[in-house]
Amino acid sequence: MEPTLTIRSSSGEYPIWVGANIRKQAGMLLKDILSGKSKVLIVTDRKVGSAYLTEVSEAFAPFLPVETAVLPAGEETKSFTQYENLLTKALEKGLDRQSIIVALGGGVIGDIAGFMAATYMRGIPFIQMPTTLLAHDSSVGGKTGINHPLGKNMVGAFHQPKAVLYDTNTLLTLPDEEWRSGFAEMIKHAYISNQEFVELLKKKVQSISDLKSDQIKDLLTRSIQVKADIVQDDEKESGVRGYLNFGHTLGHAIEKNIGYGGLTHGEAVVIGILFSMKVSNALQLSAWDVESEEKWLKELGYPVNKHKDLSHKELIETMKKDKKSSKGQIRMVLLPETGKPMIAAVEEKVIQNVLADK
Amino acid sequence: MEPTLTIRSSSGEYPIWVGANIRKQAGMLLKDILSGKSKVLIVTDRKVGSAYLTEVSEAFAPFLPVETAVLPAGEETKSFTQYENLLTKALEKGLDRQSIIVALGGGVIGDIAGFMAATYMRGIPFIQMPTTLLAHDSSVGGKTGINHPLGKNMVGAFHQPKAVLYDTNTLLTLPDEEWRSGFAEMIKHAYISNQEFVELLKKKVQSISDLKSDQIKDLLTRSIQVKADIVQDDEKESGVRGYLNFGHTLGHAIEKNIGYGGLTHGEAVVIGILFSMKVSNALQLSAWDVESEEKWLKELGYPVNKHKDLSHKELIETMKKDKKSSKGQIRMVLLPETGKPMIAAVEEKVIQNVLADK
Incomplete structure (x- = not known):
């Protein structure tokens, strides 16, 4: 074979x-x-x-x-x-x-x-x-x-x-929350690669049970291909590989502060993806209709507002200690548009405001 | 600089x-x-x-x-x-x-x-x-x-x-036994690279105190160059890098069986070097005058017969578990002549006989 x-x-x-x-x-x-x-x-x-x-x-x-x-x-x-x-x-x-x-x-x-x-x-x-x-x-x-x-x-x-x-x-025997967690990385791969893949996912997957079918092989293959294309170009994470951290800077901080296990990894990443869109908007790099993106994700069962219960101060402190951060500055992946991720140091004030929905 | x-x-x-x-x-x-x-x-x-x-x-x-x-x-x-x-x-x-x-x-x-x-x-x-x-x-x-x-x-x-x-x-503040231990790797580098380097060492170093002089910089540089030439060609030890294990198969086994610390690493390696020459002779690959090589090493203070007190059976069992061994077969570096090391699987019987000086 x-x-x-x-x-x-x-x-x-x-x-x-x-x-x-x-x-x-x-x-x-x-x-x-x-x-x-x-x-x-x-x-x-x-x-x-x-x-x-x-x-x-x-x-x-x-x-x-x-x-x-x-x-x-x-x-x-x-x-x-x-x-x-x-x-x-x-x-x-x-x-x-x-x-x-x-x-x-x-x-x-x-x-x-x-x-x-x-x-x-x-x-x-x-x-x-x-x-x-x-x-x-x-x-x-x-x-x-x-x-x-x-x-x-x-x-x-x-x-x-x-x-x-x-x-x-x-x-097939995985519980829904595990499918949801894994699907978040597929969503991430779509957003950082191209709009057509995003549209495909939105069309084919309207509930988690849509994943449990023969179409999973093709969706998986496509998602793995996005990852493979990036890691092939940058095996040791000095450049473009960093794009794979889209959604992960806040995502990891949420996981850590809520206690690992309080949310699945993918659930935290989806919150991070939406957050990254909001930061991109706040920096006037993009004009995401975040509510519309959020709608689909909510329907899939992602708890998109779970971070609001956490201390913003602690989330920020944790983000500063992220492996990708350096010298205490928060570096994260922004998304000016689908398929065009970029890595930037973001001022703490901006992070604070977006977390507070200001 | x-x-x-x-x-x-x-x-x-x-x-x-x-x-x-x-x-x-x-x-x-x-x-x-x-x-x-x-x-x-x-x-x-x-x-x-x-x-x-x-x-x-x-x-x-x-x-x-x-x-x-x-x-x-x-x-x-x-x-x-x-x-x-x-x-x-x-x-x-x-x-x-x-x-x-x-x-x-x-x-x-x-x-x-x-x-x-x-x-x-x-x-x-x-x-x-x-x-x-x-x-x-x-x-x-x-x-x-x-x-x-x-x-x-x-x-x-x-x-x-x-x-x-x-x-x-x-x-300069190292005790003699540490100089002796380190010099063993220099001797190894000489034997696996070229006769002129061997002769140079024999001429310049007749006692350990001969090392504690200005000439150490040149000897060191030369020894490092031998190592560098080999690792540059084979960073991950799939081929020629194995030559650096000359003297180390028995050496490591002696260290392990005598208890680490009972001999210095270099002392054990020198015994391994002489052993490897004897095995090469036994396999009719070489005609080392082992006694003459031994003489210089003894004068430098290496305890060339220390392995004789150890159980040969246990030494062999340990050699079989060496990282370089595979499927329980003993693989070691042999030396048909100076500068021409080779790696070979050696039958247990041959190892036994050489250990027993038969």
């Missing part, structure tokens, strides 16, 4: 397959990549593992000896403790430099298993097998990492996967 | 300065690299810090705000705990993606500070300021990492420094 997409990266091209039930063909599809390797370690969480670990192990077993590591589910798993446990397990199971890691799960598993692969014996290859809609974003581009008590994703590495295998059937 | 050497790497060229007292000019020499940065964090250990931290901080202070982190001295510092502490300190001190790390110390500090730089916010730049002879080897080439209870350097990353600043005056 031909890959759905092929991505360029500093460590060579890698294939992405998107399709229903392809988890069961994992070994066969990855045959060339597995060739000459010594062992595979499948890393997953309890939830995903109980549904798919047996099938995926069986898909690899004809090609290589298979080891497994099952972590607790949830964001707390992206910790030093779990990272160290995973390295210990790999050493105990005798993984060597010719071994390969498979990350079977959502973004949390992709991030920690990818970081473990990036740093085990100074780096061994890994495969992404995302099982959430949100992970269509995080599984491409090579960002891996764990959280620090003082900040999310503060510890990590760029480590490109050797392949991404995306079984759309594994999405 | 022009750099002594310039090294190519995947993240661009970087300069190496070697010279007496250049620690005091650190800020000035690195002016271009520091430009536009937000902050510098100097990482050192208590021993080196008490001698040089004030001077080095003062050398940077006119250019950037300076923060410092002082770790305990010794190999135990390359631990998860210290790694996590260092990241916490960096976050607390407000280091951002525009900050830069300076590793002031021996190989332990270079390895842990480099790994911290490699993974802090997915990678920030760092400078190596080695203060031991051994670190002339480890500070070039981009290997960084920490130890795991199950193995040395099992966790790490390739992360190239932005510059190496080597003040030869900081070596």
Whole structure:
């Protein structure tokens, strides 16, 4: 089966397959990549593992000896403790430099298993097998990492996967809030790429259940392509890759201040997207009809006003500490028009006023 | 001052300065690299810090705000705990993606500070300021990492420094055993590069105190050049870089089985070098007069027979678990003649016989 997409990266091209039930063909599809390797370690969480670990192990077993590591589910798993446990397990199971890691799960598993692969014996290859809609974003581009008590994703590495295998059937059991969270990144990709993609989404997706159909493969492929085009041009995030943070500066601050888990990542990002439009308007860079954009997002169930309950002062302090900020100045992605993102330092006063709806 | 050497790497060229007292000019020499940065964090250990931290901080202070982190001295510092502490300190001190790390110390500090730089916010730049002879080897080439209870350097990353600043005056206070340990890597570089360099060392260095003179700058520069030539051709250790492991397969096993600290790294490597010559002879690849090579090394104070007290069975088991081994087969660097290293899988029986002097 031909890959759905092929991505360029500093460590060579890698294939992405998107399709229903392809988890069961994992070994066969990855045959060339597995060739000459010594062992595979499948890393997953309890939830995903109980549904798919047996099938995926069986898909690899004809090609290589298979080891497994099952972590607790949830964001707390992206910790030093779990990272160290995973390295210990790999050493105990005798993984060597010719071994390969498979990350079977959502973004949390992709991030920690990818970081473990990036740093085990100074780096061994890994495969992404995302099982959430949100992970269509995080599984491409090579960002891996764990959280620090003082900040999310503060510890990590760029480590490109050797392949991404995306079984759309594994999405079907996700609760609506997970679909909604993942769809936010698709919306973001549309806004920063082109109007036609935005229109397409507005037309095809009027409720979350519209996503749970055959059209998901095409929407996913298109969304991944936007991300791929950007990361191919800027693997290490020195320039255009920053556009992918559209909606994320306020989004991350909301997540942090509300307590992780109080909102989904995507819900926070959608609030950030609308906020970024408002800031662009305030700076007279754009003339977004924010109410009209908000309407569609509200209908999809996004809690677009949830940030209003939070302390603006604290949100601003958190934004100043964002990885993308420098010397205490807030830098964020603005959107003068669809497909034309830009990164700018924004004065605190402007942020304050827009947060206060002034 | 022009750099002594310039090294190519995947993240661009970087300069190496070697010279007496250049620690005091650190800020000035690195002016271009520091430009536009937000902050510098100097990482050192208590021993080196008490001698040089004030001077080095003062050398940077006119250019950037300076923060410092002082770790305990010794190999135990390359631990998860210290790694996590260092990241916490960096976050607390407000280091951002525009900050830069300076590793002031021996190989332990270079390895842990480099790994911290490699993974802090997915990678920030760092400078190596080695203060031991051994670190002339480890500070070039981009290997960084920490130890795991199950193995040395099992966790790490390739992360190239932005510059190496080597003040030869900081070596003068080292005890003889540290000079001896570092000189072993110089000997290794000579054997794997060319006979003339071997002859030069044999002529110029008949006792360890011969190193503590002005000639050290030239010997160091020459030794670093050998390493640089190899890592430039093979940054990620897929081919010729493996030659740098000459003497290290048995060397590491001895270190591990004797307990780290029972011998210096270089002492163990010298035993490994002689062992590799013997294995090359046993395989009829070479006709080393091992006794004659041994004689010079013994005179320099290397305990060339120390491995004989260890269990050969355990040494072999450890060699099988070496990062360079695969599928339980021992792979090591052999030396058919000076300047012509090769990597080969060697049968266990041959290893056994050579260890037993059969």
